[in-house]
Amino acid sequence: MSEILRLENVSRHFSGLQALRDVTLTVNRGEVLGLIGPNGAGKTTLVNTICGVTPANSGKITFDGKDITRIKTYQAARLGLSRTFQIVQPFAEFTALDNVAAAALFSQPGQSLKMAREQAMAHLVYVGLELQANHPAATLTLAMRKRLELAKALAMKPKLLFLDEVNAGLNSAEVERATKLIHELAASGITIVMIEHLMKVVLNVCTRITVLHNGALIADGAPREVIENPAVVEAYLGQQYAKRNVARG
Numbered sequence: 001m002s003e004i005l006r007l008e009n010v011s012r013h014f015s016g017l018q019a020l021r022d023v024t025l026t027v028n029r030g031e032v033l034g035l036i037g038p039n040g041a042g043k044t045t046l047v048n049t050i051c052g053v054t055p056a057n058s059g060k061i062t063f064d065g066k067d068i069t070r071i072k073t074y075q076a077a078r079l080g081l082s083r084t085f086q087i088v089q090p091f092a093e094f095t096a097l098d099n100v101a102a103a104a105l106f107s108q109p110g111q112s113l114k115m116a117r118e119q120a121m122a123h124l125v126y127v128g129l130e131l132q133a134n135h136p137a138a139t140l141t142l143a144m145r146k147r148l149e150l151a152k153a154l155a156m157k158p159k160l161l162f163l164d165e166v167n168a169g170l171n172s173a174e175v176e177r178a179t180k181l182i183h184e185l186a187a188s189g190i191t192i193v194m195i196e197h198l199m200k201v202v203l204n205v206c207t208r209i210t211v212l213h214n215g216a217l218i219a220d221g222a223p224r225e226v227i228e229n230p231a232v233v234e235a236y237l238g239q240q241y242a243k244r245n246v247a248r249g
Contacts, residue, residue, distance in 0.1 A: 080159030
């Protein structure tokens with residue numbers, strides 16, 4: 001399996017805070033990588049650094065064979081790096097359709113508005129929002145706004161898709177629906193890196209797990225190996241989760 005993304009000793013600091021510490025990581029084409037760790041571990045900062053929001057202070061990032069260490073966000077989008085955001089903030093007064101069309105136009109300059117809207121409608125159908133296509137985003141429920149966020153990310157034609165806590169705030173039925181969509185996306189060949197706190201979802205979806213703690217990579221491997229790693233149990237999962245996991249095994 002060939003790699004699509006490589007990070008080599010990537011670090012990022014904000015004033016006196018070391019948010020990322022010499023992170024070295026590869027992501028392979030077609031895999032679903034779970035990125036987990038406690039709050040403040042550096043997970044979203046890592047995604048921001050890859051996508052050009054907060055460039056690395058040191059280290060190197062390579063995507064699809066290109067050095068993107070100092071890339072701008074619009075350049076990242078046009079290369080095929082796409083993401084959702086943990087806190088969804090659609091254009092509230094835009095319709096769902098025009099929110100998705102705007103994402104398509106941002107990542108694919110030069111295409112017509114007509115074509116962008118046609119593509120947007122196809123993505124809304126895929127995530128089950130076709131009936132809400134002409135509704136202002138402000139009127140959508142949280143679960144619908146999460147699906148709208150996914151449709152916007154897909155409109156950017158990603159080679160690599162980052163999902164930042166797409167299940168946060170959803171009920172069990174909504175989580176199940178979101179998980180089904182992630183399975184379908186993975187089956188379509190899109191490489192996925194997902195930040196997720198629900199371990200049930202991580203173990204259901206991910207082929208590999210990476211763990212960050214205090215900005216440093218502390219584990220990387222097969223899901224079963226990672227969740228039994230003493231360092232991961234200590235830093236994130238806790239002894240109660242580990243005991244339940246052993247009992248199930």
